[in-house]
Amino acid sequence: MKMITILGPTACGKTALAARLACDMEAEIISADSRQVYRGMDIGTGKDLADYVVAGRRVPYHLIDIAEPGTKYNLYEYQKDFHRVYADITGRGVRPILCGGTGLYIEAVLKGYQLSPVPQNPELRERLASKTLAELTEMLIALKRQTGSNMHNKTDVDSCQRAIRAIEIETYNLEHPTELRCMPPVSSLVVGVSIGRDERRHRITQRLKQRLDNGMVEEIKDLLARGIPAEDLIYYGLEYKYVTEYVTGRSTYGEMFTGLETAIHQFAKRQMTWFRGMERRGIAIHWIEASLKMEEKLRMIKELAADED
Structure with a gap:
């Protein structure tokens, strides 16, 4: 059974779609998100772990909560961890579903980027x-x-x-030219969730308000209280950059909200630019509309998968 990849910009609903698909197909999800690897960074990274419970059943997921906050997890480590998990899932005769919005991680896996670890200098x-x-x-x-x-x-x-x-x-x-690490490309059906600009912007703004209401500021205060330096949290960008600057008195709440909202909109645009670049670099992406009903999206993906298998 070929792997299925579900990608798309932030707030397009790809996680809920992947979880429903995994439940129907008895598959397991491999996350492709560069920040959801960190433990304790839940609200700001949008883990939305409730999405992985479908009809009372917890859908198995991997590569979430595998690194300590404050550390610098990287692409080389992700590629290595992906192949370990991928081998385990397929070795049990189960279909993997790769899901996320970090285009670099997804492309590295699909195309088999040749990487070497780089020490700090x-x-x-x-x-x-x-x-x-x-x-x-x-x-x-x-x-x-x-x-x-x-x-x-x-x-x-x-x-x-x-x-x-x-x-x-x-x-x-x-x-320091180094011997390249050999990582094979992974064959996959790739499905992109497309969402209109106006709807995407609306969802981003509503989700940001919801995350702030649900304790995102408190989450970051807790991480700082645990001894994680503010600059390490700022390194992670987006929510952790702007909220940390607010919590440490470098900006007001209004400045934080406006700056963060704009930054997330820009981030979503860059995600789409990367995905379009993947298509130019030879990766076929089957786009489906986010506005379709869940059952229609599932039907379309299953039909595509049947043709690929």
């Missing part, structure tokens, strides 16, 4: 510590030209820490 980090985000971005662009790398999208670098890590990786690859 304290001397380089110290030299870069005083530079602005604009300066770091220019350095990253120059390095990418030298290495020919397409592994980092500069629009996703929204903090100095992220930019420094990207520079660290490109510098290492330039100065």
Whole structure:
């Protein structure tokens, strides 16, 4: 049985769809979300774990809550963890469903990116510590030209820490050519959940209000109280960046809400840009409308899967 991948921008309803599909097909879900790997970061990352309970049955899921908050989980680790879980699921004769919005993680799995682990470079980090985000971005662009790398999208670098890590990786690859780790590509039916711009913006705003009402600020206060440095939370971007800045007095509540709302809208747009790029790079995505009834979406995916199997 071929893997099914369900992708789409934030707030399109892909998790609920994947869970319903997994329940019907007796499949298991592998998450493709770069922030849902962290324990205790639940509301801000939108884990929505209740979605994995369908008709009173808990749908098995993987690669959620596998790393400690404050650590820097990366693409290399994800690819390694994915293949471990994928081998276990398929080895039991079960179909895996890959679901998420982190296009880089999904593409790395489907195309079999060849990666090597990159250690931290304290001397380089110290030299870069005083530079602005604009300066770091220019350095990253120059390095990418030298290495020919397409592994980092500069629009996703929204903090100095992220930019420094990207520079660290490109510098290492330039100065220390290493034996590539062989990861095979994974064959998959790929389904994208398409949502209109206006509806997407409405859902994002409503979900942000709901998450704030449901304790997102308290969640981040708790993480800080556990000793996780504010800069480490800011590194994760989006909700953790803006709410941490609010909690630590760097912004007002209104500034936090407006800035975060805008940042999530921009993030969703970048997700769609990445998915369209995947199509240009040879990955066929079957798009279905988010506005369709759940049963219709399930029927369409099952028909596509039957043709692929």
